[in-house]
Amino acid sequence: MSTDPISRLRRIDAQIHFLSQVNALLGWDQETYMPKAGLADRGEQLALIDGLAHERLCSAEIKDILSELGVDEAHPQGSGGLHGQQGAYLRAFYRAWARANKLPQEFVEERAKAASASQAAWAEARQRNDFKAFLPHLSAMVGLARREADYLGYAQRPYDGLLDTYEPGCTEAGLRKTFDRLRAGLVELLSKISSRPQPDDLALQASFPASLQADFSSSLLMALPIHGDQLRLDQSEHPFTTTIGFRDVRITTRYVERKLCSSIFSTIHEAGHAMYELGLPEDWKWSMAGDAASIAIHESQSRLWENIIGRSLPFWKGFYESLQHIVSPRLSHLSVEDFYRAINRVEPSLIRVDADEVSYSLHVILRFELEAALISGALEPAGLPEAWDQGMRRYLSLTPPNDAQGCLQDIHWSMGAFGYFPSYALGNLYSAQFRQGMLDALGSISNDLESFDYSRIASWLRENIHSKGSLLTPGELIQEVTGSPLTPEYFLNYLNIKYGQIYGF
Ligand code: CO
Numbered sequence: 001m002s003t004d005p006i007s008r009l010r011r012i013d014a015q016i017h018f019l020s021q022v023n024a025l026l027g028w029d030q031e032t033y034m035p036k037a038g039l040a041d042r043g044e045q046l047a048l049i050d051g052l053a054h055e056r057l058c059s060a061e062i063k064d065i066l067s068e069l070g071v072d073e074a075h076p077q078g079s080g081g082l083h084g085q086q087g088a089y090l091r092a093f094y095r096a097w098a099r100a101n102k103l104p105q106e107f108v109e110e111r112a113k114a115a116s117a118s119q120a121a122w123a124e125a126r127q128r129n130d131f132k133a134f135l136p137h138l139s140a141m142v143g144l145a146r147r148e149a150d151y152l153g154y155a156q157r158p159y160d161g162l163l164d165t166y167e168p169g170c171t172e173a174g175l176r177k178t179f180d181r182l183r184a185g186l187v188e189l190l191s192k193i194s195s196r197p198q199p200d201d202l203a204l205q206a207s208f209p210a211s212l213q214a215d216f217s218s219s220l221l222m223a224l225p226i227h228g229d230q231l232r233l234d235q236s237e238h239p240f241t242t243t244i245g246f247r248d249v250r251i252t253t254r255y256v257e258r259k260l261c262s263s264i265f266s267t268i269h270e271a272g273h274a275m276y277e278l279g280l281p282e283d284w285k286w287s288m289a290g291d292a293a294s295i296a297i298h299e300s301q302s303r304l305w306e307n308i309i310g311r312s313l314p315f316w317k318g319f320y321e322s323l324q325h326i327v328s329p330r331l332s333h334l335s336v337e338d339f340y341r342a343i344n345r346v347e348p349s350l351i352r353v354d355a356d357e358v359s360y361s362l363h364v365i366l367r368f369e370l371e372a373a374l375i376s377g378a379l380e381p382a383g384l385p386e387a388w389d390q391g392m393r394r395y396l397s398l399t400p401p402n403d404a405q406g407c408l409q410d411i412h413w414s415m416g417a418f419g420y421f422p423s424y425a426l427g428n429l430y431s432a433q434f435r436q437g438m439l440d441a442l443g444s445i446s447n448d449l450e451s452f453d454y455s456r457i458a459s460w461l462r463e464n465i466h467s468k469g470s471l472l473t474p475g476e477l478i479q480e481v482t483g484s485p486l487t488p489e490y491f492l493n494y495l496n497i498k499y500g501q502i503y504g505f
Contacts, residue, residue, distance in 0.1 A: 005065045006086060012062060013093065014286035019053040024242045028250050031236040047112070054108070057100045066097070073098070088471040089289040095168065096288050102151050111144050115416050122414030129404040131385050134414070139381045141416040142374050148416075149375070159375040162419030166295050167426060168473050172372055175422055179365045182425065182488040186362055187395060189495055190348065193358065196503040199341035203334045208327055210255035216326045217253055217267040220319070224271050224305075225458035230278055239266040241273035241302075246285045249274045260327070261343055265306050272305030273298060275458070279466025294474045295420070299427025300434060301465070307357050307428075308435050308494070309457070313340045314449035344502050348396040350405045357428075358495055359396060364425035366391040367410070371418045430478060432491035434465065437482040 023046055030042050056062075066072070069090065070079025076094040077087035118137035125134035146158055154161035155171055163170040221233060236252035243249050251270035256262045276298055284290035292298045309315050313336070320336040331339065346356045352363035370387055373379035379387055388407040392398050400406030412420050438460050439445070448456055464481050478486050 005068045006089075009062070009065050009093065010287055012056060012059070013288060016053050016056050017286040019049050019056065021244055023049045023053075025244045028242050028244065031238075031240065032234045032252060054100060057097060062097065066094070085284070085289070085471055089284065089287065092288040092291070092470040099152065099165070102153070103148065104151070107147065107151065111148070111416060114140050114144055115414075118414045118416070119411065122408065122411065126404050126408040129402045129408070131403040131408060134408065135381060138384070138413060141413060142381055142418070145375060145416055145418045157376060159372050159419065162375065163422065164419075166420050166423050168294060169475050170422065170426075175368065178429070178486070178488055179368060179422075179425070182361060182429070182492070183365050183395065185488065185492040186358060186495075189358055189492070189499065190346070190362075190396075192505050193346050193499060193503050196505060198347070199338070199345050199502070201342035201345045203331060204260050204342055205258050206260075206330050207257055208260045208330065210257065212327050213255045213260065213263040216323055217263055219322055219326065220264070220267055221271060223319070223452050223454075224268075224275075225454040226271060226275055226278065231274055233267070239270050241270045241277065243277045246282070247278070249277045265310060268310040269302045269306035272302035275305070275461065276301040276466050279462040281467050281469045281471070284469050284471070289471050290469045293468065293470050293472065293477055294423070296423040296426035296430055297465070297474050297477065299423055300430035301461070303427050304431040304434060304461075308431055309449065311344055311357065312449065313337070314446040316340055317450045318452050341502055344499070346499065346503075348398055350392070350398055350400050351409055358499060361425040361428055362395045364421050366395055367421040368425075371413065371421065375418055426486070429486055429488055429491045430474075432494045433478060433482050433484075433486060435494065436490050437464065
């Protein structure tokens with residue numbers, strides 16, 4: 001073949017990305033507009049496209065190109081000493097390629113079948129609050145995850161292999177150190193908060209018709225730094241972001257009549273994900289180097305907008321009048337300062353997805369400890385409900401009244417996604433550390449927020465984080481942007497200062 005190997009690789013890589021964009025469109029349609037009866041065919045369509053993408057990634061052609069470039073486990077950037085972005089591209093490609101090729105086709109199919117049965121069993125078990133009905137499926141998924149770890153390989157413990165799937169370079173030992181410190185800091189902060197009077201958030205539980213919430217979500221999106229012709233906002237049961245093309249990102253939100261905050265912060269959260277997707281490097285579009293660095297880095301961008309910016313006083317000094325106007329007269333008696341305190345009310349609760357900024361990470365740490373124990377065998381699946389309730393009491397001083405509001409609340413384990421949960425807490429840590437990097441570079445951003453001028457913030461994020469795609473690993477990225485490896489101290493400092501002011505300690 002006449003063209004150089006990198007160009008040939010980029011062409012196949014682009015095809016793999018187009019297939020995954022097709023799947024993203026099918027998935028988006030399924031969650032937003034598809035009639036229910038379309039489900040069976042849609043499952044077949046998604047599986048076919050997935051299979052084609054996997055076949056493409058595991059083709060002999062790619063194997064030849066990689067060996068031509070001298071790319072292997074010891075030389076992920078190629079033996080020719082490719083430096084700079086091309087070397088980084090090969091490293092990112094090799095990572096995806098090696099992981100796909102390590103799992104035998106029969107195993108992938110067996111796991112997909114088990115996961116689909118397990119998810120259905122979980123949904124029913126949760127509805128009926130029947131952990132025993134889910135238990136055989138949970139045991140099967142734990143067994144499959146252990147086999148998966150063996151195929152993937154790991155540094156010290158099987159769980160390391162699973163963690164690395166979601167957060168490159170992440171290990172159980174490293175995570176344990178980070179989370180031990182984070183947990184101690186959060187538990188201490190929570191106990192300080194619980195000794196202080198709570199802000200009144202009754203006004204936020206009034207009735208806010210969906211149409212008004214939708215108007216406000218639209219006005220938020222118009223003001224945030226995203227091109228309107230590159231984004232769609234729709235509704236779905238669980239808010240999400242998905243990418244259909246390099247300049248076509250879809251987000252969803254949900255409108256709950258008595259939960260005004262749910263739509264506001266879901267919209268801002270998903271907008272943060274969308275900005276990341278739309279800021280990925282154009283030179284590397286449709287390639288493994290043009291993908292997000294990791295799920296935790298993705299989550300850092302949504303959390304930065306949702307919590308650090310979206311739950312700050314300067315942001316609402318800019319936006320509050322427009323919200324008051326749209327939902328008038330519902331919030332007319334509430335000052336912006338009282339609104340700010342109300343949206344930042346901290347109160348441990350049973351459900352992770354409803355948790356506030358302070359207690360949220362404790363939910364995640366509990367899941368990390370339990371899933372690490374499930375994978376190592378220290379915890380038998382049958383012992384999960386009891387271990388869950390103990391953890392909830394220890395970290396959040398709450399006892400779930402049933403398993404539906406306890407260990408059956410999340411879908412992840414039913415899908416076999418062990419190792420995913422830590423990304424949520426890591427996203428919080430990254431977001432606070434990136435915030436410090438941004439403040440060091442830009443100085444205060446309060447005036448920007450109060451005057452709806454997000455241009456400096458958007459350019460800083462794009463230049464330092466979004467445009468790096470997967471050219472840097474998460475570890476390299478945080479080091480480059482902030483001058484130090486990931487630590488929980490930035491997040492704990494940020495929370496202590498913010499909530500010290502709100503709660504007065
Ligand atoms: Co998210």
